[in-house]
Amino acid sequence: MKVLVCVKQTFDTEAKIELKDGKISDAGINLIINPYDEVAVEEGIRLKEKGIAKEVVVVSAGADKAIEAIRTALAMGADRGILVQQDTAADEFARAKALAKAIKDEGADIVLAGHVAADDGSSQVPTRIAEILGWPHINVATTLEIADGKATCKCEADGGTTVVEVALPAVISTQVSLNEPRYPSMKGIMQAKKKPVSTVAAEAVESKTKIVEFSLPPAKAAGKKVTGEPADLAKAIADFIKNEVKVEIKK
Amino acid sequence: MAGTWVFVEQRDGNVRKVTYEMLSEAQKWGDEVAAVVFGKNVAGLAPEFAKFGAAKVYVADADIFAQYNTGAFVAQMAAMIAEYKPNAVIFAHSFNGRDMASRLAQKLELGLATDCIAAEISAGKGLFTRAIYAGKALAKVEVAGSPVLATIRPGVWSLVEKAAAGEVVNVAVAATSADVYQNVKEFVPSVSARPELTEADVVVSGGRGCKGPEGIALVEQLADLMGAAVGGSRAAIDSGWLPHELQVGQTGKVVNPTLYVAAGISGAIQHLAGMSSSKFVVAINTDEEAPIFGISDLGAVGDLFKVIPALIDELKK
Numbered sequence: 001m002k003v004l005v006c007v008k009q010t011f012d013t014e015a016k017i018e019l020k021d022g023k024i025s026d027a028g029i030n031l032i033i034n035p036y037d038e039v040a041v042e043e044g045i046r047l048k049e050k051g052i053a054k055e056v057v058v059v060s061a062g063a064d065k066a067i068e069a070i071r072t073a074l075a076m077g078a079d080r081g082i083l084v085q086q087d088t089a090a091d092e093f094a095r096a097k098a099l100a101k102a103i104k105d106e107g108a109d110i111v112l113a114g115h116v117a118a119d120d121g122s123s124q125v126p127t128r129i130a131e132i133l134g135w136p137h138i139n140v141a142t143t144l145e146i147a148d149g150k151a152t153c154k155c156e157a158d159g160g161t162t163v164v165e166v167a168l169p170a171v172i173s174t175q176v177s178l179n180e181p182r183y184p185s186m187k188g189i190m191q192a193k194k195k196p197v198s199t200v201a202a203e204a205v206e207s208k209t210k211i212v213e214f215s216l217p218p219a220k221a222a223g224k225k226v227t228g229e230p231a232d233l234a235k236a237i238a239d240f241i242k243n244e245v246k247v248e249i250k251k
Numbered sequence: 252m253a254g255t256w257v258f259v260e261q262r263d264g265n266v267r268k269v270t271y272e273m274l275s276e277a278q279k280w281g282d283e284v285a286a287v288v289f290g291k292n293v294a295g296l297a298p299e300f301a302k303f304g305a306a307k308v309y310v311a312d313a314d315i316f317a318q319y320n321t322g323a324f325v326a327q328m329a330a331m332i333a334e335y336k337p338n339a340v341i342f343a344h345s346f347n348g349r350d351m352a353s354r355l356a357q358k359l360e361l362g363l364a365t366d367c368i369a370a371e372i373s374a375g376k377g378l379f380t381r382a383i384y385a386g387k388a389l390a391k392v393e394v395a396g397s398p399v400l401a402t403i404r405p406g407v408w409s410l411v412e413k414a415a416a417g418e419v420v421n422v423a424v425a426a427t428s429a430d431v432y433q434n435v436k437e438f439v440p441s442v443s444a445r446p447e448l449t450e451a452d453v454v455v456s457g458g459r460g461c462k463g464p465e466g467i468a469l470v471e472q473l474a475d476l477m478g479a480a481v482g483g484s485r486a487a488i489d490s491g492w493l494p495h496e497l498q499v500g501q502t503g504k505v506v507n508p509t510l511y512v513a514a515g516i517s518g519a520i521q522h523l524a525g526m527s528s529s530k531f532v533v534a535i536n537t538d539e540e541a542p543i544f545g546i547s548d549l550g551a552v553g554d555l556f557k558v559i560p561a562l563i564d565e566l567k568k
Contacts (some may be wrong), residue, residue: 014521024383030305091360120390122381123349128356136433155346158345158347158447161441161448163436163437163439166486167268170459201466207362208363208394208397211390212391215388215389215391216387217386222545222546226550227539230561233552233553237551238565238566250477
């Protein structure tokens with residue numbers, strides 16, 4: 001079985017966002033694998049370690065520097081990488097098209113990808129890829145079992161959890177609680193340098209949406225800070241909650 | 252223009268509040284507003300949608316819609332869009348809403364703006380505001396297409412009652428079992444009696460300062476006194492004191508309650524991203540320099556193990 005994992009290079013989640021010339025500035029920002037995709041990489045590697053998968057291929061659509069995200073995944077234990085060169089301003093439609101093309105060319109039994117990206121937060125691309133490929137999908141998986149040509153996942157759902165089963169090939173989007181991604185070992189990092197990464201140009205597809213303006217939310221000003229005995233602090237908070245916020249208390 | 256459709260978010264006839272929020276806001280765009288509901292025995296819900304301005308209620312009632320499954324819901328919606336040609340279709344940014352909207356958008360080769368917090372919709376065009384980097388920045392996104400598609404974050408729009416006709420239109424069921432590719436084997440409702448984190452008016456969250464389950468228990472007691480949802484910072488989740496689905500922050504949920512109480516949370520930037528759009532923030536922390544105080548309306552410098560029990564007594568008075 002061949003596993004394909006989609007990874008997106010994103011800003012570190014601790015990064016402070018600033019604007020420059022009306023755009024999000026990436027100056028001095030540490031770039032990482034989207035944390036949700038990192039979990040997908042880990043799951044792919046575990047499938048290989050369990051003997052379920054033969055090969056784990058990592059694909060990323062983005063700028064040339066996204067190869068660093070691919071190298072990190074290879075250092076964790078993935079076998080090969082594919083960089084689909086694409087303008088990072090491409091929207092979810094164009095990105096899904098580019099990734100689906102690479103997946104189709106490569107061939108896969110299962111595609112794993114984070115259910116959302118920590119940067120744009122759009123959570124569309126894995127589902128769109130499944131539609132383009134004509135495959136079933138499962139979103140926001142917190143467990144993954146593969147047997148008899150089927151994938152079964154426990155998923156986060158509205159108001160609870162569900163258990164969903166689909167036939168392979170399929171696209172599974174992963175929640176961060178699926179596993180604890182490993183840190184690349186020194187040996188892994190050395191090996192990753194020798195693992196093959198191919199580069200292809202993205203299919204020329206026009207985006208369907210356009211970002212017309214970036215802005216920063218208004219900064220929330222600090223209010224009052226109180227110090228003193230716990231009883232006094234409690235009084236101050238209770239007064240605020242009851243009289244300013246006007247929360248109803250269930251006695 | 253042939254109307255704005257609001258897709259009803261419901262399970263077993265229980266409609267989520269975000270549906271009414273969308274119906275309320277949709278009145279502002281000047282087009283006829285319709286609710287669209289798929290389910291089993293759901294026609295009786297129509298008067299509820301009429302109260303919030305639904306001129307029409309499209310009902311697809313069939314066994315195949317008894318519970319959500321992507322294939323059947325997308326096939327049905329695609330068939331209805333082809334027949335009725337609405338100008339825009341908006342969904343809740345719930346697990347189901349985003350799943351359905353994404354697959355539908357790709358099937359129709361359309362753009363989609365997800366998790367929107369503001370919208371202006373006109374003929375063939377929508378201008379949406381989205382929080383990106385979990386709220387550290389905002390992006391205005393233009394979506395052109397027929398229909399305009401978007402998913403809307405729960406809790407950002409106010410309810411406005413406005414009586415409308417609520418004329419029920421029973422639509423032909425276009426989805427067949429051949430459209431179903433997911434076998435939903437089980438649904439386990441969450442056992443918590445507390446409100447859903449992203450929809451709660453009050454959220455009480457615990458962090459590293461809770462030190463363990465005892466601290467979290469205090470957070471929960473305080474939450475229950477206010478009918479609040481319980482959340483946690485990444486430190487509380489990673490320590491295993493709370494399940495991941497209760498994480499507030501960039502790799503968890505983004506919340507926007509009226510009141511957010513942060514107990515023992517220092518306020519790492521990735522946590523602030525998930526809660527700083529709360530209307531009021533109260534923080535309890537021993538560290539006077541904790542960044543959380545920088546965005547708090549009221550900051551109490553003290554030990555939560557002493558302050559919260561005293562606060563519970565005080566609130567009960």
